Amino acid sequence: MDLLNTLVDKGLRRELPTREEALAVLATSDDELLDVVAAAGKVRRQWFGRRVKLNYLVNLKSGLCPEDCSYCSQRLGSKAEILKYTWLKPDDASKAAAAGVAGGAKRVCLVASGRGPTDKDVDRVSETISTIKEQNEGVEVCACLGLLSDGQADRLRAAGADAYNHNLNTSEATYGDICTTHDFSDRVSTVQQAQAAGMSACSGLIAGMGESDADLVDVVFALRELDPDSVPVNFLIPFEGTPLAKEWNLTPQRALRILAMVRFVCPDIEVRLAGGREVHLRSMQPLALHLVNSIFLGDYLTSEGQAGKDDLAMITDAGFEVEGTDTTTLPEHRRPCGDGAEAQAATAEEAEAPAATVPAPSDETRRDLVAVRRRGAGTDLPPNA
Numbered sequence: 001m002d003l004l005n006t007l008v009d010k011g012l013r014r015e016l017p018t019r020e021e022a023l024a025v026l027a028t029s030d031d032e033l034l035d036v037v038a039a040a041g042k043v044r045r046q047w048f049g050r051r052v053k054l055n056y057l058v059n060l061k062s063g064l065c066p067e068d069c070s071y072c073s074q075r076l077g078s079k080a081e082i083l084k085y086t087w088l089k090p091d092d093a094s095k096a097a098a099a100g101v102a103g104g105a106k107r108v109c110l111v112a113s114g115r116g117p118t119d120k121d122v123d124r125v126s127e128t129i130s131t132i133k134e135q136n137e138g139v140e141v142c143a144c145l146g147l148l149s150d151g152q153a154d155r156l157r158a159a160g161a162d163a164y165n166h167n168l169n170t171s172e173a174t175y176g177d178i179c180t181t182h183d184f185s186d187r188v189s190t191v192q193q194a195q196a197a198g199m200s201a202c203s204g205l206i207a208g209m210g211e212s213d214a215d216l217v218d219v220v221f222a223l224r225e226l227d228p229d230s231v232p233v234n235f236l237i238p239f240e241g242t243p244l245a246k247e248w249n250l251t252p253q254r255a256l257r258i259l260a261m262v263r264f265v266c267p268d269i270e271v272r273l274a275g276g277r278e279v280h281l282r283s284m285q286p287l288a289l290h291l292v293n294s295i296f297l298g299d300y301l302t303s304e305g306q307a308g309k310d311d312l313a314m315i316t317d318a319g320f321e322v323e324g325t326d327t328t329t330l331p332e333h334r335r336p337c338g339d340g341a342e343a344q345a346a347t348a349e350e351a352e353a354p355a356a357t358v359p360a361p362s363d364e365t366r367r368d369l370v371a372v373r374r375r376g377a378g379t380d381l382p383p384n385a
Contacts, residue, residue, distance in 0.1 A: 005039075062084055062113060104308075141162055230271075
């Protein structure tokens, strides 16, 4: 396809595709899917080889959020039967993080429900960051605490936070349809504050909330303009008890096309396969590794993920390797000044892909795939890592 040849050429040159080209990727047919994956795979391997970065979530404070984000099981008014608990102590959070590090995670993501942290919360999280770094040599720590107030990003950076996550989630035009307690510009501002403080910005999206192709392209182009170092791609987990519980809009094929579009628009950025991959990609998860270079290991904030050992087996079986702490994730041209780590060589191998796709099961079957997390941090049971 001329489209794919053009997109590969642009991706290898780090050149932004046009909106029309990005939309055309989402409009490709299932018959063209493997060609799309192979093309985006060339771009992925150019900048990241066959390395897969593992990330691990620690939910520091779960539930009872005052915001009304329609997709979230922790939202104001949510009837989802999730775990609810207040702040984990630093030692407990560090023990939870250690489970992910033992499974191969290079980055630990510390997440807390709520609109944003108070200054006391920042002190608490700063102590947690210090504890984790003292007890887990070489680990990266990313904080995700909501909207930041003046000076808080600097304090988190001073405490040792390497990155800050705050997703844009959907297009600016439709943001008001999923949340009314803050707006799109609030999210943009928080990402910019993190960048200004010297933290690596992590910002992504949620697909499957009923958005159009144009909305998906709009949010990915908005992300590209913000220029984060990592872009998590989440697929909506339709929790019962939330306003989007009946939004089952994704097939494995559409999820793969979305990931390919993100890779073409963000060729040299860490693209992370995040929440909902087990629910919507199902047996097609290994194929997604040809598009992304980063995944979450084990469970998510309020839902169960694939067992960590199965993630590791999937990576190996698909011909990829776990990225070590001695390796710098980003290509050399995207690293901060003064980073002397050697650039990693990327291969030019063609991606090998399975020869068949999986038809979407019925809604009832798919609903059974949503499992509430009952293990890990905040419980008496060991984590699924």
